[in-house]
């Protein structure tokens with residue numbers, strides 16, 4: 516989703532035009548758009564008076580930023596040490612079966628994108644994943660299927676309502 | 677004020693804080709370097725310039741000479757067996773990263789007997805770049821900040837934004853000039869310079885007639901240096917030969 520000029524200007528002008536605010540601006544853009552659209556990176560660099568090469572370097576350096584559109588819900592499968600040992604790979608495989616796409620992919624409905632993170636910081640719940648602001652732990656194939664079905668039901672419900 | 681130090685048994689004088697590499701070179705002692713450039717000092721990332729030191733206090737260490745400051749009573753050993761062994765390791769890793777690097781890197785590999793390395797650490801067998809960062813620094817300081825290192829970890833590379841021909845590039849070729857491994861393609865042919873997939877018309881020096889700069893580069897310089905039009909019509913080498921009177 517690309518922001519309207521007015522909305523983008525408002526977002527940018529929440530910060531003084533200085534390079535130190537680049538990451539904060541990027542975070543705000545990503546929150547609105549789900550990713551960093553090229554034209555917004557260009558506009559941000561221009562506003563913050565940062566060379567485009569450096570803005571682009573920052574956007575590609577941080578794992579948290581995506582330069583391609585992502586699904587409505589980003590699933591972050593934890594692949595930290597504890598989750599890795601507790602078979603985070605199995606979680607990925609289970610999601611892959613359910614969504615028909617692999618790591619880094621977005622499903623056909625544009626609903627989910629599958630990513631991994633180094634550690635969610637809730638090792639006691641391993642294997643764990645995060646969707647939006649929600650955490651899901653002690654994952655099994657059944658629990659994962661339930662969680663995904665639940666999101667799908669809610670999305671369908673939203674469309675009806 | 678000067679400090680006195682010993683480099684390979686040779687008594688040397690240095691300004692305090694002057695880098696050991698500098699002092700060594702001034703005294704005719706050669707130390708191999710890849711990421712060092714006099715105009716763009718402080719990269720200190722290739723690690724080829726390692727030397728052994730012993731401080732006046734007696735403590736010993738291995739340091740990179742290109743950024744290590746000269747101190748009173750320092751003893752430096754630039755070519756010991758340990759130093760050569762470390763350099764072989766550094767060269768092996770760099771050569772494995774950039775198998776197609778040109779120039780000093782393959783030459784040093786030969787000099788240090790680094791051959792037939794396996795390609796365990798090779799990500800791209802066509803790679804020439806050792807990621808020393810000289811090009812991006814040159815671009816930021818001498819050019820128009822058109823290129824940067826992008827991505828991270830094993831994917832890190834030097835690239836223009838969005839991997840497209842960079843709008844900011846003025847065709848000055850500073851990047852290609854400082855690159856120690858010939859990793860940046862730049863071609864001057866028939867009065868046209870091709871770099872970063874952009875083409876620039878080369879202007880000729882009004883004195884010697886040799887192509888020497890792009891129009892974009894001169895316009896950019898003029899904006900910043902407020903130089904006279906006449907001055908910029910000549911190449912740096914002709915400009916150097918002319919008296920102040922000829923230039924104005």
Ligand code: SF4
Pocket residue numbers: 804805806807808809810811812834851854855856857858859860
């Ligand atoms: S392209 Fe050349 S100058 Fe630039 S980082 Fe790579 S090796 Fe260094």
Ligand code: FES
Pocket residue numbers: 708709710711712719720721722723724725726740741742743
């Ligand atoms: S020349 Fe000193 S680290 Fe590269």
